[in-house]
Amino acid sequence: MAFEFELPDVGEGVAEGELVEWHVAVGDHVAEDEVLADVETDKSIVDLPSPVTGTIAELHAEVGDVVPVGDVVVTIDTDAEVNGDADETTVDAETEREGEDAGGEDSGETPASGGRVFAPPHVRRLARELGVDVTSVAGSGPGGRVTEQDVRAAASTGGSDDDDVASAVSKVDESDSPESVASTASDDTEPKAAVSKVSDDGDATEPESAVSNVSDDSKRSAVRKASDTGEQRPAAADREKTLAVPATRKLAEEEGVEMDAVPTEKTQDGHAFVEPEDIRTYAEAQQATQQQEATAVSETATAGEATTEAVTGEAAVADGEVTREPYSGIRRSIGQHMEESVYTAPHATHHDTAVIDELVATRAELKPRAQQRGVSLTYLPFVMKAVVAALKEFPVLNTTLDEDNEEVVYRHFYNIGVATATEAGLMVPVVDAVDGKSLVEIAAETADLTERARERDLAREEMQGGTFSITNFGAIGGEYATPIINYPETAILGLGSIEQRPVVSDGEVVAAHTLPLSLSIDHRVIDGAEAAGFVNTVIEYLENPTLLLLE
């Protein structure tokens, strides 16, 4: 069987990758997980492991080609026999953890048999929406037709190979970190206890009304949704069929209300008949319940540590439904860290722009040289060098505030943290002693750290000891932002996207490569003037890259 390997999303939000090297040739036999190629993204170079065992039938890209994510890079004739189930599961878990899976975004359209998918159009659309590969879903309908329920079930069990947001939740659960194992386990048991608790609280505070039974039901369904995303919501009224005029149906859609769930005593031709006022009453009741629930949940959260993990979570309202994801593990520690930083250090952000045509040229010139040494040279090492130079001039940005002793601690070493978005959340690996390293050394070390951050393969120490941090949000897009300081550091520099933008030169508007800079400072320690001076120095170095030779 020919397996078409599409370029997976090798980093967060990376749209394409440059093929740097093939490790295989047509006719080679490859084992599962054997590295097929190196692909460079704007952030790092990553290995492409083979998802299957087989023989290379065709390479679809040449070295130097920029391949969009989702394009077929290689066709592999897989070995005929199908591996045991256990084997396959392991592989799935592994590839998913690495954020590298075979199915690209469009794999929902990959033909199953003879190009046919036996699922009605609305089910196929739902599959795309939930990030489920419809061809991998076993159908329970007549003849094996895939139904809406099948797709929802697949979405909730994470049975899909797709790399979409919807399945990200289950993906984290499947990974082997202790936190998520705990939360997976609790999915089965604890939430139910928590649910009844929430409901009780809700009931106690609920005003008496005709719709109280409705809200009770809907609440249960909403909460149950939290414990079991994807399962169809048991509705307040749970009819199979509801009659209503089209205008009423439209209203239901607008209100995000499921027709069959709306309570009514009216009937027509023996079927429940719903009118607009029923929809409104029900929608209002639902909203009220949701609010109460939110309150109840936060109360429960503070009440007992044991249930916190099970019931807290961000309530995202989509299509009138609420889904809940655990605020736990890495997500929670990032959140706590942010909270601590923002509430402790009064932030001020200084914005400026460097015009970096020269740096663009310099980097283009050095890139092939670096390549020869097996290193992909991005702009980041230059910025890191410039930052170190500026830190030397403005040491107050390389400090930490020792509140207990009421002292500002100046660090005479330069360990630069590089904020890296990973599937599990934000990580800040630290490149130590940047001042003593060459551009190529910095580039290699940064690439290694950020890649391992994405693979969640970093040792704890590798994220500690930073004195100043850089966040490259521009890689994803955007000019300016307000970076949050990596507390207890006192400053962080955010990089916007490097693009050609209009600048004024000699009284004329011309296009030039510019790099927007956003520096956030801990205003307790650093003054605005120092911040501006620091940024000016960084700009000076970036605009005149030869100055970096002095460093």
Added chain:
Amino acid sequence: MVVGDVTTGTELLVIGGGPGGYVAAIRGAQLDLDVTLVEKDAYGGTCLNHGCIPSKALVSATDVAHAAGSAEHMGVHADPAIDMQGMVSWKDKLVRTLTKGVEHLCSDAGVNLIEGRAEFAGHDTARVVHDGEGEGSESISFEHAIIATGSRPIEIPGFEFDGERILSSRQVLSLESAPDSMLVVGGGYIGMELATVFQKVGTDVTVLEQLPDALPTYEDDVTEVVRDRAEELGVDFHFGHRATGWEEDGDGLLVTTESDDGEETFAAEKCLVAVGRRPVTETLNLDETDIETTENGFIGTDSKARTDIEHIFAVGDVAGEPMLAHKAFKEGEVAAEVVADEPAALDYQAMPAAVFTDPEIGSVGMTEAEAEDAGFTPAVGQMPLRASGRALTVDDTDGFVRVVADAESGFVLGGQIVGPDASEMVAELALAIEMGATLEDVAATVHIHPTLSEAVHEAVKGAAGRSIHY
């Protein structure tokens, strides 16, 4: 920027107002996108102005005349006179109604309509060139673009369209009078439809086809029904003939062909060249983008109708075969939805197609052979129309309905219909395929008696091994 060159911005630029383009524009506007549609000629594109609609108008008009004049066995005696000018002006009128309709649909939806030819001036800018000197141009910067420039008839070397003797399918639809005789080079669906139309208005039609049979994409038993009927009407077929050149011959022309039997000459008043269509991309200045065309000149797209450039889409004929208006509709809709971040994709399981010959052909999904190739064990049911009560009453019993299903699961995989209103009947099978319906599902659905669609029902039952009426 050149002084006087006005730049406007738009979220979605649609280039071309044919079936792919106008649907994309309307859908985009419905989804609250700021949409600009640029059309250089006439809204509705080839389909509405020079293709599907005008040709079907003439097919219907000539059918009326032909049916009325050949119904003596039904007790109807008539000798209809055909006023070609009247027929063409009726056709023109309904084309006008429809193009106006499309224009209104677009403007009512809030689409910004611009007349002119759009070409790329970069990855996110297009220039619109207006007709006429001094009209100047304007620049439009866009966030997304949908290319819907369509296709035009292929010219074969030596047979350049002159509108006098050598006609394109577009020109032949506007003839003011029926020629006495006409050669049709190409026996594909366009050639066959127009051959039938002109034979019915009294033109002596000869079809010259290079391949050994007409309608080469269809199975032999399907083609046979249509070819036999055309021959009955008086169309002369010469297969294996390649047209190599022509010369003037009085008011008409002499066309030379080559075949295994050597050279031959055919005389006629006009010659229609209908050997296919090719995509229009040369007006787009694609060099300004990184979009490259395929070997056949098409713009390659993915399952979301995206080109190699993430924010530029291509739909309709320019995006590849099959060149069908309804494929363009679907692609236009999907492209606009993808732009608006909807979870849309081109995930249709089958693309139905119809040929408006006499009788019609309607097909969807897999043939028996294709099903086998795809690894299915096909269960096939076939219902000849001579066994259909309704076909007898409409006096049109040539043809059949064939249904192909997977024997194991019962899923409907495809269907081939040749007969009256085959283009309508095929819709039921298309729905069955998209829904993943089984033979049992369709067999259990009550069909109206007496209708032609009962033949579909019966063929489905046949495939399930339990037909009643045949």
